[in-house]
Amino acid sequence: MDGRPPAGGADAGAPRTGSPLEYAPAPESRAQVVLEPGYEPFIDGEFAPAKTGEYLTTWNPATGEPLAEVAVCGEADVDRAVAAARRAYETVWRDMPGAERGKYLFRIARIIQERSREIAVLETLDNGKPIKETRDADVPLAAAHFFYHAGWADKLAYAGLGRDPRPVGVCAQVVPWNFPLLMLAWKIAPALAAGNTAVLKPAETTPLSALLFAEICREADLPPGVVNIVTGAGETGRLLVGHPGADKVAFTGSTGVGRGIARAVAGTGKRLTLELGGKGANIVYDDAAVDQAVEGVVTGIFFNQGHVCCAGSRLLLQESIAEEFLDRLRDRVSLLRLGDPLDKNTDIGAINSAAQLERIRELAAAGEAEGAEAWTAPCALPERGNWFPPTVFTGVTQAHRIAREEIFGPVLSVLTFRTPDEAVAKANNTPYGLSAGVWTEKGSRMLWTAQRLRAGVVWSNTFNEFDPASPFGGYKESGYGREGGRHGLEAYLG
Amino acid sequence: MAEKKAEKKRAGKAADQGAPTGPAPAAGARRERPRQGGAPRERVAVRKTHKLYIGGAFPRSESGRSYSVASADGAHLANAALASRKDARDAVAAARKAFGGWSGRTAYNRGQILYRVAEMMEGRRAQFAAETAAAGGARRPEAEAEVSAAIDRWVYYAGWTDKVAQVVGGANPVSGPYHNHSVPEPTGVVAVLAPQDAPLLGLVSVLAPVIATGNTAVLVAAERAPLPAVALAEALATSDLPGGVVNLLTGRTAELAPHLAAHADVNALDLAGAGDLAAELEEAAADTLKRVLRPQQAPDWSADPGLSRITPFLETKTVWHPVGL
Numbered sequence: 001m002d003g004r005p006p007a008g009g010a011d012a013g014a015p016r017t018g019s020p021l022e023y024a025p026a027p028e029s030r031a032q033v034v035l036e037p038g039y040e041p042f043i044d045g046e047f048a049p050a051k052t053g054e055y056l057t058t059w060n061p062a063t064g065e066p067l068a069e070v071a072v073c074g075e076a077d078v079d080r081a082v083a084a085a086r087r088a089y090e091t092v093w094r095d096m097p098g099a100e101r102g103k104y105l106f107r108i109a110r111i112i113q114e115r116s117r118e119i120a121v122l123e124t125l126d127n128g129k130p131i132k133e134t135r136d137a138d139v140p141l142a143a144a145h146f147f148y149h150a151g152w153a154d155k156l157a158y159a160g161l162g163r164d165p166r167p168v169g170v171c172a173q174v175v176p177w178n179f180p181l182l183m184l185a186w187k188i189a190p191a192l193a194a195g196n197t198a199v200l201k202p203a204e205t206t207p208l209s210a211l212l213f214a215e216i217c218r219e220a221d222l223p224p225g226v227v228n229i230v231t232g233a234g235e236t237g238r239l240l241v242g243h244p245g246a247d248k249v250a251f252t253g254s255t256g257v258g259r260g261i262a263r264a265v266a267g268t269g270k271r272l273t274l275e276l277g278g279k280g281a282n283i284v285y286d287d288a289a290v291d292q293a294v295e296g297v298v299t300g301i302f303f304n305q306g307h308v309c310c311a312g313s314r315l316l317l318q319e320s321i322a323e324e325f326l327d328r329l330r331d332r333v334s335l336l337r338l339g340d341p342l343d344k345n346t347d348i349g350a351i352n353s354a355a356q357l358e359r360i361r362e363l364a365a366a367g368e369a370e371g372a373e374a375w376t377a378p379c380a381l382p383e384r385g386n387w388f389p390p391t392v393f394t395g396v397t398q399a400h401r402i403a404r405e406e407i408f409g410p411v412l413s414v415l416t417f418r419t420p421d422e423a424v425a426k427a428n429n430t431p432y433g434l435s436a437g438v439w440t441e442k443g444s445r446m447l448w449t450a451q452r453l454r455a456g457v458v459w460s461n462t463f464n465e466f467d468p469a470s471p472f473g474g475y476k477e478s479g480y481g482r483e484g485g486r487h488g489l490e491a492y493l494g
Numbered sequence: 495m496a497e498k499k500a501e502k503k504r505a506g507k508a509a510d511q512g513a514p515t516g517p518a519p520a521a522g523a524r525r526e527r528p529r530q531g532g533a534p535r536e537r538v539a540v541r542k543t544h545k546l547y548i549g550g551a552f553p554r555s556e557s558g559r560s561y562s563v564a565s566a567d568g569a570h571l572a573n574a575a576l577a578s579r580k581d582a583r584d585a586v587a588a589a590r591k592a593f594g595g596w597s598g599r600t601a602y603n604r605g606q607i608l609y610r611v612a613e614m615m616e617g618r619r620a621q622f623a624a625e626t627a628a629a630g631g632a633r634r635p636e637a638e639a640e641v642s643a644a645i646d647r648w649v650y651y652a653g654w655t656d657k658v659a660q661v662v663g664g665a666n667p668v669s670g671p672y673h674n675h676s677v678p679e680p681t682g683v684v685a686v687l688a689p690q691d692a693p694l695l696g697l698v699s700v701l702a703p704v705i706a707t708g709n710t711a712v713l714v715a716a717e718r719a720p721l722p723a724v725a726l727a728e729a730l731a732t733s734d735l736p737g738g739v740v741n742l743l744t745g746r747t748a749e750l751a752p753h754l755a756a757h758a759d760v761n762a763l764d765l766a767g768a769g770d771l772a773a774e775l776e777e778a779a780a781d782t783l784k785r786v787l788r789p790q791q792a793p794d795w796s797a798d799p800g801l802s803r804i805t806p807f808l809e810t811k812t813v814w815h816p817v818g819l
Contacts, residue, residue: 144669160661255783262780267773274783450813458813465814467668471676475809476761477783482810485666487676490805 550737
């Protein structure tokens, strides 16, 4: 994936001065995006006003400007959405030949590709992440996810999940704000391919791409009720996952909220998959290819401002190379360009919300208070909007909060180790188990380490790679179930 | 008093039918052949103490408690250990300690050990049949059939150990220059509540798939029929199964299960024998995000289980590596 910061090739031949390189502004045009002043939920194929009459504002986190008013769905709206999904499930979607269902998904994949620029700009406006990432990662991966699952719709009997696998029914799906459209694709594509219908709630700070997706469903002539988008905050999500009409709940978000959902679902018989938090360890052995490892560590924690559940937020350096590696890491991080997310050269965008910025600041302060040493990239922060500079903590111990808690921001905690056993023990010393990284040029050491890491995804000599064919999901308190690949279908077939 | 009465009854029956019907180790006085020229002499049988099985040893409950286990017709069979919360914690600690070694064995080796369990049970068919008949009130032929099915189930899962990774894992065709493959791995320590109504076949059917893939287990035996589980533990102990891979608790399901459901070092929960407690236990498991296998409605333990009890206790690990020069 091209989500990683550039490798400095743009200035080939230019002397490296250590000061920020001068780039001319290269902003992406906003012209493709036409924002409505207000948005209503998408239920049964129509955008109709929510019964609550309440709205919340979604902001551009990079500028602080309001983007639009979006309806807050209440009980009556969620009821209506679940009923529409049930009707569509029983009358149209469940019994439609898989090949025909698949064609709708292919259509959706194609429309996402066709409207990719518009979606990328909208996502960047609403989320604050760099256009480079929405353009090269979020949107193409979302399209790929629909394209991949479209092909499964008429081949479910070959998925190894029984000779006549049946859909589960109505799926209640709640997605986070860090990859709004991509997480929607991870939820809706497999659900629909397997013959289920969906009611999805996007995050309250990033609802716009889901509403644009609703429009895409209409453009694809997807039968009404197969996809429903209900907007709102935590209360809307609670109503949705607790709705007795839902047969299946899928959630991506924080471990805290995931526990609450698991409690709410207990005893109801609903199926449940959870993709939750992480505190991924990136292990760099003394024989690693250092330049590649530095790039991978930077991608691991600074991709998407570190708002990545599988971020490599703990760097474990073999003691003998720690000093040299950190020097080169700081040099590299100093070159990251923070600023206007719509600028095509921007590496680090805005923090999605004031609340998240507060959480990052609080944990970074705890890191300093507990005795770790902070280093911050020398970059100017824009005056308006939510920003946090790339930060590297050294002298971190396993007891520090910044080594245990998910920060979900551009903050890296560095620990050291002497032996491979110590590296593995430290990497696994967390209740989470989503991702991990291994950097070594020795194949047997890589496999030895990967085998022992209790994590659902192990990136070796790379990091933060995603693909619709590759199962993703966690061990331990990072949740259960997998998304993507053949494995991901299991959550949506009975 | 009740115990004595039951013994008399059993002894009488045995004499009538010419074969013991009660569990052999718990059988009371048995008439030996009359010696020539003398009155028949009663041999005093050596009874078995029914204990827990934790970390490869057979301790009594640390609480010193026991409870009376009765046959289907209400006769006292034996006292079983009434395991406590602390026994449950010890069992979890033993299972955790055994996890690294057991999950690190080759699949082939695990398969051989599971097959060895079948061999050990085969050699004790009579004991298992007697225990199962006494526990469930089944007639002897039915009990024998259940024992056969239970033994065959170990053989079945012995064969799965080195096949499951190919069936549920494999290479993923990602769009880029990467080698990418997914492998199944055991989820860790699994607390298993054995079904209450199938003391041997149900017990084996829930236990074998958990340990076949490298998990370790804390097994709560059927509350009213724990004796076949104790006999199974004795077979396990002589099967080259490392200590701690299976830890057996006998006692009150309602007393033990909530602790196991909430225990932070338990990774998954099989609620087969949870009964009315299922919803409450699932809720208790939510705080630590355990994988929970809910009880089936009217399970048929004799049906082909396929992968249905294997995959709920597996994680999928996906490993990426770049391809290039």
